Amino acid sequence: MDFSRVYDVLVLGGGNAGLCAAITAREAGASVAIVETAPKSMRGGNSRHTRNMRTMHVGPAAPMTDAYPEDEYWDDLLKVTGGLTDEGLARRAIRDTAEHLPWMIRHGVRFQAPLGGTLHLSRTNAFFLGGGKALVNAYYACGEKLGIEVSYETEVTDLELRDGRFASATVMHQGVEHRVAAKCVVVACGGFESNLAWLREAWGPPADNFIVRGTPYNMGRVLKVLLEKGAKQVSDATQGHCVAIDARSPKFDGGIVTRVDAVSLGIVVNREGQRFYDEGEDFWPKRYAIWGRLVAGQPEQIAYAIIDAKSMGKFMPPVFPPVRAQTLAELAGAFKLDGSALARTVAQFNASVRPGTFDHTVLDDCATSGIDPPKTHWARAIDTPPFFGYPLRPGITFTYLGVAIDERTRMLMANGVTAQNVFAAGEIMAGNVLGKGYLAGIGMAIGTTFGRIAGAEAARFAGT
Amino acid sequence: MPGRDAPQLAGLIEEAQRVLAICNACRYCEGYCAVFPALERRLAFDEADVHYLANLCHNCGSCLYACQYAPPHEFQLNFPRVLAQVRKVTYRKYAWPAFLGAAFERSALIAAIATVAGIALLFTLMVGDSSRLFAAYSDAQGAFYALMPHGVMAGLFGVVFLFVLASLAMSFARFWSDTGERVAEFVAPPALSGATWDAAGLRYLDGGGDGCTYPDEKPSFARRRFHHFTFYGFMLCFAATAVGTIYHYVFGIRAPYPFWSLPVILGSLGGLGLIVGPVGMLWLRHVRDPDLGDRTQTGMDVAFIALLLLTAVTGLALLALRETRGMGVALAIHLGAVLALFVTLPYGKFVHALYRFAALVRFHIERRRPLPETGTD
Numbered sequence: 088m089d090f091s092r093v094y095d096v097l098v099l100g101g102g103n104a105g106l107c108a109a110i111t112a113r114e115a116g117a118s119v120a121i122v123e124t125a126p127k128s129m130r131g132g133n134s135r136h137t138r139n140m141r142t143m144h145v146g147p148a149a150p151m152t153d154a155y156p157e158d159e160y161w162d163d164l165l166k167v168t169g170g171l172t173d174e175g176l177a178r179r180a181i182r183d184t185a186e187h188l189p190w191m192i193r194h195g196v197r198f199q200a201p202l203g204g205t206l207h208l209s210r211t212n213a214f215f216l217g218g219g220k221a222l223v224n225a226y227y228a229c230g231e232k233l234g235i236e237v238s239y240e241t242e243v244t245d246l247e248l249r250d251g252r253f254a255s256a257t258v259m260h261q262g263v264e265h266r267v268a269a270k271c272v273v274v275a276c277g278g279f280e281s282n283l284a285w286l287r288e289a290w291g292p293p294a295d296n297f298i299v300r301g302t303p304y305n306m307g308r309v310l311k312v313l314l315e316k317g318a319k320q321v322s323d324a325t326q327g328h329c330v331a332i333d334a335r336s337p338k339f340d341g342g343i344v345t346r347v348d349a350v351s352l353g354i355v356v357n358r359e360g361q362r363f364y365d366e367g368e369d370f371w372p373k374r375y376a377i378w379g380r381l382v383a384g385q386p387e388q389i390a391y392a393i394i395d396a397k398s399m400g401k402f403m404p405p406v407f408p409p410v411r412a413q414t415l416a417e418l419a420g421a422f423k424l425d426g427s428a429l430a431r432t433v434a435q436f437n438a439s440v441r442p443g444t445f446d447h448t449v450l451d452d453c454a455t456s457g458i459d460p461p462k463t464h465w466a467r468a469i470d471t472p473p474f475f476g477y478p479l480r481p482g483i484t485f486t487y488l489g490v491a492i493d494e495r496t497r498m499l500m501a502n503g504v505t506a507q508n509v510f511a512a513g514e515i516m517a518g519n520v521l522g523k524g525y526l527a528g529i530g531m532a533i534g535t536t537f538g539r540i541a542g543a544e545a546a547r548f549a550g551t
Numbered sequence: 552m553p554g555r556d557a558p559q560l561a562g563l564i565e566e567a568q569r570v571l572a573i574c575n576a577c578r579y580c581e582g583y584c585a586v587f588p589a590l591e592r593r594l595a596f597d598e599a600d601v602h603y604l605a606n607l608c609h610n611c612g613s614c615l616y617a618c619q620y621a622p623p624h625e626f627q628l629n630f631p632r633v634l635a636q637v638r639k640v641t642y643r644k645y646a647w648p649a650f651l652g653a654a655f656e657r658s659a660l661i662a663a664i665a666t667v668a669g670i671a672l673l674f675t676l677m678v679g680d681s682s683r684l685f686a687a688y689s690d691a692q693g694a695f696y697a698l699m700p701h702g703v704m705a706g707l708f709g710v711v712f713l714f715v716l717a718s719l720a721m722s723f724a725r726f727w728s729d730t731g732e733r734v735a736e737f738v739a740p741p742a743l744s745g746a747t748w749d750a751a752g753l754r755y756l757d758g759g760g761d762g763c764t765y766p767d768e769k770p771s772f773a774r775r776r777f778h779h780f781t782f783y784g785f786m787l788c789f790a791a792t793a794v795g796t797i798y799h800y801v802f803g804i805r806a807p808y809p810f811w812s813l814p815v816i817l818g819s820l821g822g823l824g825l826i827v828g829p830v831g832m833l834w835l836r837h838v839r840d841p842d843l844g845d846r847t848q849t850g851m852d853v854a855f856i857a858l859l860l861l862t863a864v865t866g867l868a869l870l871a872l873r874e875t876r877g878m879g880v881a882l883a884i885h886l887g888a889v890l891a892l893f894v895t896l897p898y899g900k901f902v903h904a905l906y907r908f909a910a911l912v913r914f915h916i917e918r919r920r921p922l923p924e925t926g927t928d
Contacts, residue, residue: 128623135619138579197760199582203591203922216759217617218579224616224768337626342619344576404594406576 088120088236090258090265095119095549096542097256097269099243099309100276102132103219104513104534104541106226108273110194111542113233116551120236122258122267124276125304127239130223132277133301133485133514133530136342137219138202139212140535141528142184150198153210157181160211163526167376171322171522175494180520180529183536188213190539195225204403207372212528219531243276243309248316251498251506270549271508273541274498275534278486278514279307280327281339286483289324296388300332300482303339310515313490318506319499322487322518328525329379332482333407334389344406347477350378351465352401352447353394354436355479357385360419360428362436367464369450371402376525383481390479391422393433395471401447409475418474437468485530487518496541508548510541563636567601570633573620580614584755585914586634587614592923599729602644605637606906607914609755611763611774612843622842635845642902647721654898659850662858665895670887676703677883684879690807698879701799704886711893718897723905730909736916737909745918746911750904753778766839777831781859784824788866791818807873818866825863829856855900858892 088094096112098105101123113119123130143160144151160181164172188198197216201209208214215222230237238260245257247266255268279285281303286294314320336345351371354362355378364381368374382390399409412418415433419426435458443453445467453466490511491499498506513534520533571590574580581587586607593600610631615621620628639655646652654661677698678684688697695704727737736742749755753775756763762770795814798804808814833856836849865885872881896902 126623128621197582199759202578202581203588204578214582215579216582217613218577218619220619221579221613221617228769340624342577343579344573344620346576400594404572404575406573408572 088122088238090238090260090267092118092120094236094267094269095551096271096273096545097122097267098273098275099256100132100274100513100515101125101130101223101227101237101239102275102277102513102534103134103137103222103226103531104538105132105273105275106134106223106230107535107538108275108510108512108542108545109230109235110226110233111539112273112546112549112551113230113235113542115543115546117546117549120238120267120269121230122241122243122256123237123239124242124306125239125302129302129304130227130239131220131302132305133219134223134534135220136301136340136484137215137222137528137531138343139208139214139528140184140187140531141211141526142188142213142532143181144185148188148213150200151210151213155211163211164520164529167524167526168520168522169524171524173519176492177520179494179540180533180536183539184532187532187535187539191222191535194229196222197225207370208527243312246272246309246312246316248313248506248509251317251500251504251509253506253509271510271545273510273512273538273545274309274313274490274515275511275513275538275541276309276515277302277305277307278327278488278517279305279310279324280483280486281305282307285311285324289488290383293383293388296480297329297383298332298334298336298341298345298480298482299339300330300336300341300345301339301484305485305514307486307488310489313498313509317500317502319491319501321489321491321516322522324486324488326488326518326521326523327486328376328484328521328530329383330375330482330484331378331382331390331479333405334478334480335407336480336482341482345482346375346403347392347405347479348375348402349392349394349398349405349409349475349477350374352398353392353469354433354462355390355392356424356429356432357390358387358424360424360432362432362460363390365460365463367454367462367466369464372527376527378479379481379483382479388481391424392477392479393418393469394475395469396473396475397467397471399475405477407477409477412474412476413472415469415474418476422476422478433469436462436466437470440466440468484525485514485517487521487523489514489516489518492516492519492537495544496537497544508545510545512537512541560640563633563640564598564601567605567633567637568596570628570630571596571601571604573626573628574630577620579619580617580630583613583617583759584609584611585749585911589914589917592917599731601637602641602726602906603730603910603913605634606641606903607910608634608638609753609763609907610635610765610844611756611758612765612840613758613763613770615842616764616768629842631843632845635848638903638906639845639848639851641726641906645722645726645906646898646902647718647725651898654895655851657850658854658895658899662854662891662895662899665891666858666861666888669890669894670884673699673883673887673890676707677879684883685876686879687874687876688878689874690809695806695873695878695882698882699886701805708890708893711890715893715896719902719905722897722902723909726906726909730913732913732916737912739916741919742912742915745915746908749911749915750908765843766835768840773831774835777828777835779828780824781828781832781856784821784826784828784863785859787817787821787824788863789821791815791821815870819870822863822867822870825859826867829860829863832856833860851900854895858888858895858899861888862892 095117332345439455439458620626643652756775
């Protein structure tokens with residue numbers, strides 16, 4: 088891109104939301120440039136790691152089956168957020184997904200049947216062929232054809248923003264600072280989950296034990312600048328999409344393969360060898376998003392999922408092999424747990440298991456009684472060697488702290504002013520819809536909906 | 552030799568197992584081809600599984616560009632490259648006779664030697680006296696056979712052809728036996744026809760619909776088309792030879808055949824295909840993203856394609872020159888090239904077709920079996 092040129096629309100961040108905004112604005116006639124922090128090979132923010140979009144539909148809509156009406160979608164969102172959501176924006180995000188698939192296909196995205204092992208999402212989520220990186224590649228290829236300019240390895244360090252009006256962005260590219268002016272800006276550069284210092288500020292020392300499951304490039308620099316310059320904040324710095332992942336995962340960027348789906352089949356104990364939550368409360372895909380916070384609340388932010396031979400092979404294969412032991416004492420030793428504490432916990436658990444008919448595909452009647460916390464489904468005694476264990480840590484995918492927006496994605500200032508030429512889309516505003524909790528595939532729904540709106544509004548503002 | 556390669560081989564199988572475990576936990580590429588659904592049926596991958604999956608891969612490249620774990624990610628996952636590396640090990644491992652497996656490391660050199668030796672042999676067989684070699688013969692004089700008696704030509708190529716068939720059959724039998732499937736399952740019609748259909752149309756060179764990302768990240772059907780030219784060109788040439796053989800032995804009609812005869816038409820069309828296809832394949836290979844495929848296999852790939860091309864070009868040249876004084880030389884070069892092509896078939900890139908097809912049949916056999924329970928997320 089030409090740093091000296093005044094573009095109609097400057098898009099900060101080249102993930103799904105930024106790309107949707109850029110393409111929409113460009114097709115409306117605006118000149119558009121995207122500034123992306125990552126190198127080309129790592130472009131796309133957390134969109135690289137996504138695999139589907141939760142999509143409303145009133146009848147079968149390939150690749151999805153049956154129907155997923157607005158009210159059901161809304162109810163699902165209400166449940167996970169506990170009401171911490173802006174109904175107007177949330178319903179807008181939900182309704183617009185009904186129109187996204189044809190638009191996405193027109194811009195090169197391809198869909199596929201639900202992946203093996205994800206049939207439970209076949210009705211609600213549309214899977215991208217090849218996953219999120221393929222989607223990102225398709226949008227970049229489309230952008231290139233449309234004449235959208237992209238500058239990789241370019242970090243935004245400051246914004247000129249007075250009284251809610253954007254004038255220019257300061258960027259660093261190859262060690263040189265540039266001031267880039269534009270008629271308006273779309274901020275679509277994610278949360279701050281890669282910024283370990285900021286996570287520590289929010290969480291205290293426990294943050295040091297968090298693993299960042301998402302991109303290493305979301306330092307939250309633009310978010311910080313916006314909040315400092317008077318943007319109205321939504322959600323708080325401790326909220327985010329945080330799941331329990333394998334403790335052996337890389338510090339950053341581990342993505343989907345770091346998951347451990349064994350939790351609901353066994354028990355989970357902490358450093359002290361104690362259970363701390365109902366492992367069988369609901370199907371794992373409906374619960375995985377609370378376990379990150381649960382583990383974060385345990386001593387040293389670590390936990391261990393333990394199963395026996397009966398459950399091996401009954402869940403999606405994790406990328407890291409389990410620790411395997413012939414006895415519980417040996418397993419405790421491998422994890423440096425107190426062997427007698429673990430033995431006691433397992434003995435109590437086993438004694439509390441009531442007879443039932445085990446069926447992992449339904450909420451079965453295998454439950455415990457007289458134990459706290461209970462295990463309400465899929466409770467079977469841990470008694471058949473070999474035993475297997477997976478160490479768990481909190482894995483942050485993205486943070487919810489963000490800027491407030493109106494229905495046209497215009498950023499709201501804390502003083503009540505609406506920023507006329509600053510539009511926000513994607514994770515940086517996801518907190519408007521997601522106050523807490525997470526619903527699989529809603530991140531891409533938020534990014535696509537508000538990205539497209541932001542692009543259209545930005546082009547309109549620029550007078551094209 | 553096998554002893555010295557063993558540690559490297561074990562490392563490669565281990566690397567393939569590491570990569571397969573990542574792919575099995577991710578599954579995003581499931582819609583691209585047969586490899587991913589096949590690997591998802593497994594929780595662990597033994598050596599036979601690794602060979603099977605590697606040969607099921609058509610190296611279309613789509614999964615590399617879609618991969619969130621591709622370099623520079625710390626997982627350093629280049630799935631198509633690892634599978635390509637394994638394929639070379641497959642070719643070596645199942646070669647028959649086994650000691651000729653080493654030929655896969657020196658394909659270009661061996662192809663060159665075979666070509667020179669083949670041509671030299673043909674010249675030797677033809678040059679009774681050099682004035683005859685450089686004479687012109689009309690078709691009525693029996694052109695080719697004036698230089699080389701039919702019996703000698705048919706005998707030489709018949710022996711080579713039978714050896715090639717035997718070698719390929721042995722390789723296939725050993726590969727198939729290691730998969731653990733029975734031969735009866737291979738020949739059962741549903742799987743065999745499914746695999747034939749997939750192979751004939753190169754179904755898995757489509758990147759899931761828009762074309763594969765070969766030679767670069769832009770989806771394209773170029774590779775599938777050039778491969779079709781090559782394959783069907785080869786088959787037409789083969790058909791031309793087969794028809795000629797029938798003419799000769801069944802109807803007593805002797806070559807050279809007129810320009811508008813079936814063998815010449817089939818051979819000419821095939822020859823054109825075998826020029827367009829290989830030239831395209833060589834070009835794609837030359838411009839392809841260096842991240843695709845295994846760099847140590849350039850010699851193997853190029854040697855096979857170049858021999859196909861040489862066979863086609865000399866065949867068409869022979870057709871053009873067959874009533875001139877240049878015919879003798881053209882015939883010796885063409886037959887020498889054909890001989891080199893056939894002799895090296897079991898020890899060069901050609902064998903990809905053998906193992907790919909076997910893997911496709913196995914894929915169709917497995918597809919009809921119930922999905923093993925490997926859980927859900």
